[in-house]
Amino acid sequence: MSELLPIAEAYRLIDTHISELGSVRLRLQQAIGCLLREDILADQDDPAFDRSAMDGFVVTKETGYKRGQSWELIDEIQPGDRQQVTLNMEQCAKIFTGARVPKNTHVIKKEDVKLENNKVVLCEVDKTNHIRAKASQARQGDLLLKKGHELQAIELSICASVGMTNPLVSKRPRVIHVATGNELVDPNEEPNETQIRDSNSILLEAFLKKSGAQLVQQTRLKDDLEVAMKRCFDLPDFDLILFSGGASVGDYDIGRPLLEKMGFSIHFSRLNLRPGKPTIFGTRGKQAAFVVPGNPVSHVIVYQRLVRRALMCMQGKSTDLEIARATLLLDIPEWLGKRLTFNPAVFSFDGGKGVVRPIMWSHSGDLGALAGMNAMIACDPKKLPKVGEKVMVELL
Helix, strand or coil, rough: CCECCCCCCCCCCHHHHHCCCHHHHCCCCCCCCCCCCEEEEEEEECCCCCCCCEECCCCCCCCCCCCCEEEEEEEECCCCCCCCCCCCCEEEEECCCCCCCCEEEEEHHHHEEECCCCEEEEECCCCCCCEEEECCCCCCEEEEEECCCCHHHHHHHHHHHCCCCCCCEEEEEEEEEEEECCCCEECCCCCCCCCCCCCHHHHHHHHHHCCCEEEEEEECCCCCCHHHHHCCCCCCCCCCEECCCCCCCCCCCCHHHHHHHHEEEEEEEECCCCCCCCCEEEECCCCCEECCCCCCCHHHHHHHHHHHHHHHHCCCCCCCEEECCCCCCCCCCHHHHCEEEEEEEEEEEEEEEEEEEEEECCCCCCCCCCCCEEEEEEEECCCCCCCCCEEEEECC
């Protein structure tokens, strides 16, 4: 029996054999979570003109600003108005936030005046000129977003503000997920005494969406190598194929022989990892494949540790998870065995300080125990942390 591969070596093999996908132009509505593959520049000055910073009244700069002073209200200026308003020292115009301010004028806050008939009377003196000056935020050609920036809601909005509606971004990995097992039935079906509902498919669909991947097909197969071969030669194009179940070495574990018949080179199949020891990783050219043990807790850990890493490599994103330091609220169970274990956990704040509660899962099929899981604790069985100690946790 071959030795168990250290998890660090599994990471190295994934990083070595996975390459970035190309770039593509996407509509902004489709680009959330993608990495920019070009710089985004200001297409014009921002603001493009002197703009009122608030609702109020505009008067000429030559006028005084004394309490009780008044001006005749002759006009109003709304956002988008293009007409030019001309004022003398005794006149003012009502102006709204975002409207273009006439040259050589001053904006007085609405709250600092009162209206008397057709007169605007100054009640409070505030010499602040409430104007956002032309090009005060950016000049035409200024760099707004650098290549390599991840597009989230604010970044998408910045792109829209400069008319970049089809940015060049990293391609989303195309993923096929195959759930294997004679015992699986659809969640809508009523299982008999020997069947179980397929919960891994919805789990992985949600994980893949959060990782920026495109799920192009999801299907179920029986534990029959010949039938699986026929089905797998009729799949749409993909960058990564993910098999749920069939990862071990039993008579009906079809994962490894199926990948080998499909032409994949196997890079590892036995890991020093709990749960997830029999996880298989292989590549065929630029395509990647994982076979993950069928139990749901294994799916959660293996996805976050390995599959997600491959997807991040394909998109050129950082493979690291966010790290936090937290106080352990419960002892880690000592039944972890001899393998490195990533224990599911719940991270939160108590009085502004990070705390983490390890989840007491009983076996790799204990899906119900994971409710609320948002972190993992790496546990070395030779030196388990104790309650009250500070530990490093990885946030999901």
